[in-house]
Amino acid sequence: GAGVSQSPSNKVTEKGKDVELRCDPISGHTALYWYRQSLGQGLEFLIYFQGNSAPDKSGLPSDRFSAERTGGSVSTLTIQRTQQEDSAVYLCASSPEVLGSKNIQYFGAGTRLSVL
Amino acid sequence: DAKTTQPPSMDCAEGRAANLPCNHSTISGNEYVYWYRQIHSQGPQYIIHGLKNNETNEMASLIITEDRKSSTLILPHATLRDTAVYYCIVRVASSGGSNYKLTFGKGTLLTVNP
Numbered sequence: 293g294a295g296v297s298q299s300p301s302n303k304v305t306e307k308g309k310d311v312e313l314r315c316d317p318i319s320g321h322t323a324l325y326w327y328r329q330s331l332g333q334g335l336e337f338l339i340y341f342q343g344n345s346a347p348d349k350s351g352l353p354s355d356r357f358s359a360e361r362t363g364g365s366v367s368t369l370t371i372q373r374t375q376q377e378d379s380a381v382y383l384c385a386s387s388p389e390v391l392g393s394k395n396i397q398y399f400g401a402g403t404r405l406s407v408l
Numbered sequence: 409d410a411k412t413t414q415p416p417s418m419d420c421a422e423g424r425a426a427n428l429p430c431n432h433s434t435i436s437g438n439e440y441v442y443w444y445r446q447i448h449s450q451g452p453q454y455i456i457h458g459l460k461n462n463e464t465n466e467m468a469s470l471i472i473t474e475d476r477k478s479s480t481l482i483l484p485h486a487t488l489r490d491t492a493v494y495y496c497i498v499r500v501a502s503s504g505g506s507n508y509k510l511t512f513g514k515g516t517l518l519t520v521n522p
Binding site for chain 1: 449452453454457509511512513
C-alpha cells in the first residue's frame, strides 16, 4: 500500500510569508507525528496526534507554528511569518499503534523548506 | 529515555557484513532498542527492535548483550543501497507518558564501498 505522503516536496518562501505543509498518513494509522530536521542535526519532535485526543504540542518551537488533523487523517502544519531559522526538512510519520513495543513510526520523505 | 553512543562513521565493503555497534549503558529494564536508518534525502526507515533476545528480520539482525548495555545491528550482505545514517534509539514501551516520541541522536554514517 501507499506510504506516508508529504507535499510539497520542496518549498521556497520569503521571510515573513506563511506556509502550509501537508501530510497524508498511511490509511488506518491512528497516530500522526511531525518532526523537524535542521541541516546536519537529528530529528526534533514537534507535535503528535492520536485519534480524538488533544494533540501533544509540546515540541512546537513558537506560537508561529500550528498543526491540525482533519477527520483523523490528513494533517497540515502551518508556519506563520516564516523566519530563516525555520529552514529545515519537515518530516511526518504515522503509526498503527501508539503505545507498546510495536509503536513503529513510518516516515514520509519530508518537505524541504527554505526561507529566503 | 536512555542515551545511546554510536561511532560517527563506518565503512564496509559491498557484499560483506556490516556490524554497527551501539552503547546504551544506562538502559532501563523496560526500554527497548530500536534501529532506524535514513538514506540521503529520504525520511527515516524502521529496521528492527528488541528487548533482550536477539532478533532477525528480512532486513537485519539485532544482537543485544546479556547485560543489555550494548547492541549490534548486523546487515549480513551490505549493498551500495545500504549507505545511510543508522540510528540506535532506546525507548520505553509502556502505556502512559510521552513514550511515542522518537529521540534521534547523530547516528552512524555507514558507507558501503564497491
